Amino acid sequence: MLGSLISQNAASRAQQFLQLTKPRVVSLIVFTAVIGMLLALPGAVPLQPLVFGTAGIALVAGAAAAFNCLVEQKIDALMMRTRGRPLPSGTLTSLQTLIFAGLIGGAGLIMLYRLVNPLTMWLTLATFVGYAVIYTVVLKPLTPQNIVIGGASGAMPPVLGWAAVTGEVTHDALLLFLIIFAWTPPHFWSLALYRRDDYRKAGVPMLPVTHGDRFTRVSVFLYTLILAAVSLLPFATRMSGAVYLACAVVLDAIYLAYATRILTHYSDQLARSAFRYSIWYLSLLFAALLVDHYLPF
Helix, strand or coil, rough: HHHHHHHHHHHHHHHHHHHHCCCHHHHHHHHHHHHHHHCCCCCCCCCCHHHHHHHHHHHHHHHHHHHHHCCCCCHHHCCCCCCCCCCHHHCCCCHHHHHHHHHHHHHHHHHHHHHHHHHHHHHHHHHHHHHHHHHHHHHHHCCCCCCHHHHHHHCHHHHHHHHHHHHHHHHHHHHHHHEEEEEEHHHHHHHHHHHHHHHHHHHHCCCHHHHHHHHHHHHHHHHHHHHHHHHCCHCCCCCCCCHHHHHHHHHHHHHHHHHHHCCCCCHHHHHHHHHHHHHHHHHHHHHHHHHHHHCCC
């Protein structure tokens, strides 16, 4: 009986720490990083950088997410979407969160340095600082362009993956970076549109709060156009072939249809659907790159 209770408490506490790492966000980060690894070489990827590169990037990404939760706990407590997180709800303390982030982040960086290569470790550390400090502490509370500028950190995972298996960063890796960089604003601004009241209550200067819905809807549309153009660059540079092109055109057409509807016939439900589609869009676009990469023709 006592053992069962202890086991349940341990499982509950582990779940709370896992929640700090924002596992759904980290899963997309890891996915694009692994795609970067697999695209970097014409054949099979060596097992060591694949395994330890993936694990190290995941640990540091989780640490960055936990640090974000630590810094934004007061904001999270005011927002319906985030007030159930461990810090606002009081299930974990700030000290516990700081120690946890330090432990998993440090473990990830050591793993990358010793078992992958120093370049990947330094790039991953720079990404951590860009997200956890520059974006979270500096940009997010100060400017509605936080997503655009801070998007550079979120766009780094495929570059990290590429560096993990090659020890360098090439123009093809930067194309993957550019796709995610262009994807980030319409992705997050769709969320901000239907969560505008939460951001207003929390005092976060997201675009719908500072510039209004109409300006944000136009921005979503324009950035989706930019994203559609950028998504075709891998084909234009011969990084990928016709299979990727066909998939990208279809995915872009659907995304542009969402963006057009947001511009002309807005509703919160439409913005919510566009936000959800944007996650599928990025996942399927990178999956198409991978399939095209390994096709025998």
